[in-house]
Amino acid sequence: MRSPRWLIPIVLVSLSGRTPAPPLESPRPTESAAAPITVRDGFARFRVPPHGNGELVLVVSALATDPRPFAVSLSIASSEGRRVTPTSLPLLAIHPYRNRRQLLKPTVTRVVQTAATVSSARHRRIFDVPLLNDLPAHNGGCVRVVARTAAAGSRCTVYLDEATGPGGRYLELAAAVVSWMETTIMPRGDRLIGPPADIDNDGKLAILLTPRLGSLQRNRTTVGGFVRAADFRPNLERPLSNQADMIYLNSSLIPGPGLGDVLAHEYRHVLTCSHRDALGHPSEEDWLNEGLAHLAEPGPTNIMHRIRTFLADPSRYPLVVSDYYQAGLWRCDGVRGATFLFLDWCFEQHGEHLAGRLLRSRHSGVANLERVTHERFSRLYRDWSVAMLHGGIPFHPGGPQVLRWTGGDPLRLELAGTATAYIAPGQLTPGTVVHVRAPSQARLQVTATLRATME
Known part of the structure; x- marks a missing residue:
């Protein structure tokens, strides 16, 4: 017999009731294992464990993928009412952060330089450069530039925007670009992920040196380089797409380690677009896209300051952000530092070929990460957050900022989605209920x- 429809909600409510309070737990972390604490409906309670063998740190995180901040409070319980026998969850092994960073240097290669004054039709090329000013591409959102070959190797050609004017410095820069790309960056990237798509069927990656990158967003933003996914989508017309596998570089760059970091970062984006956009697959979310690009950098010039910004206030910067631009975080150093450190630690656990598996996948975001690692994101995030306190963080061995809490007054803080606060209640007596x-x-x-x- 089928129950009356109006009875169904009543039955559900009576069965669900109010969410029970979490158990009062007595965690016992050790030097090699962390103690997870049960949370129910945003509430956790536990007794402060003995901590004579080290500094007790509470790792308090929000796993919501909404980057907006949430109010979090810690307080001392005045009374727990009736006596409760404390319980505890199984301990989790700590996987310390092990600094595996090795600086790379380019080797000398043969580069063919071409004077910028050579007037040959085959050395001249037209590009539409996006200005990132929120205007339509056909109505002020792009600027058309004329460029000529400045240097060429076997796998890439560097074009120089005629707006730069004559100058040997630009030819030196172009030669350094080819050297970095063909001896170090392209071979390493191709080994991990695979070769780039040849969108324009010329057999070479195009690299445009232009001063336009110094005046983006109506002269508010300067960048060292970028890659436009639309250029890898051959179904788009100009000026929406140059229909070419290419990198845009700021002509103000100078040869040196910083140039290598920018090139490696942008070439990782080339490979991302080659294995996704060029094949009609969905783009990867920004936090994974940018994190993987930063991991490709051989040196610290483009990431060190971002790591420091994140570690100075880790509760402020969300890890999972699908669209940095829409979230107002496009140029935010802290979120870049977060995703770099998270993925760097994931590489330690799963190998550097994790990059290729992520970028060749047809999935994106958290679902993509869980598929290729075969781990739940909640477990990965907890393990990483704890690991940040153990081992050597690259370029910044001090670790994240830890807040001191005496327990005299409640501690109130704001925590962004997929961000963490580290709290040391060192003055609390073991057994105190928090x-x-x-x-x-x-x-x-x-x-x-x-x-x-x-x-």
Whole structure:
């Protein structure tokens, strides 16, 4: 017999009721294992564990993929009412951060330089450069430039915007670009991910040196380089697409380690577009796209300041952001530092070929990461957040900022979605009951760990 439709909601409500409080837990972290703490409906409670063998740090995270901040509070419980037998979840092994960064230097290669004054039709090429000013491409959103060959190798050709004027410095820069690309960056990128798509069927990657990158967004923004995904979509017409596999570079760059970092970053974007946009697959989300590009950089010039910004206030900067531009985080250093450190740690656990598996996938975002690592994002995020307190973080061994809390007053803070606060309640007596609260939408995650004390 089928129940009356009006009875169904009543039955559901009576069965669900109010979410029960989480168990009062007694975590026991060790030097090699962290203690996860149960959270129910944004609420966790636990007894402060003994911490004579290290500094107790509470790793408090929000797993919501909404980057907006959530209010989080920590307080001392005045009374737990009736006596409760503390419980605890199984410990999680700590996977320390191991600095695997190795600086790369280009080797000398033969580069054919072409004077910028050579007037040959085959050396002249037209490009439409996006200005990132929110205007339509056909109505002020792009500028058309004329460029001529400045240097060429076996796999790439560097074009110089005629607006730069004559100058041997630009030819030197063009030669350095080819050297970096063909001896170091392209071979390494191709080995990990695969070769780039040849969109314009000329057998070479085009690299445009132009001063236009110094005056983007109505003269508000300067960038060293970028790659436009639309250029890899052959179904688009000019000026929406140059229908070419190419990189845009700022002509103000100078030869040196910084140039290598910019080129490696942008070439990773070339490979991303080649294995996704050129094949009609969906683009990867920005946090993975940019994080993988930063991981390709051989040196610290383009990432060190971003790591420092993130570590100075880790609770402020979200990890998972599908569209940096829409979120107002396009030029935010902290979110770039977060995704670099997260993916760098993931590479330690799963190997550097993780980059290729992510970029060749037809999935994107968290779902893509879970598929290729065979791990839940919540577990990856917890393990990484704890690992940040253990081992050597590249370019910044000090680790994330840790907030000191005496327990005298409640600690109130704001936590961005997929961000973490590190809290040291060092003055609290073991056995003290602590409550952690956040909105249920924040998807609160709490872990206790012992950090080695500094001698």
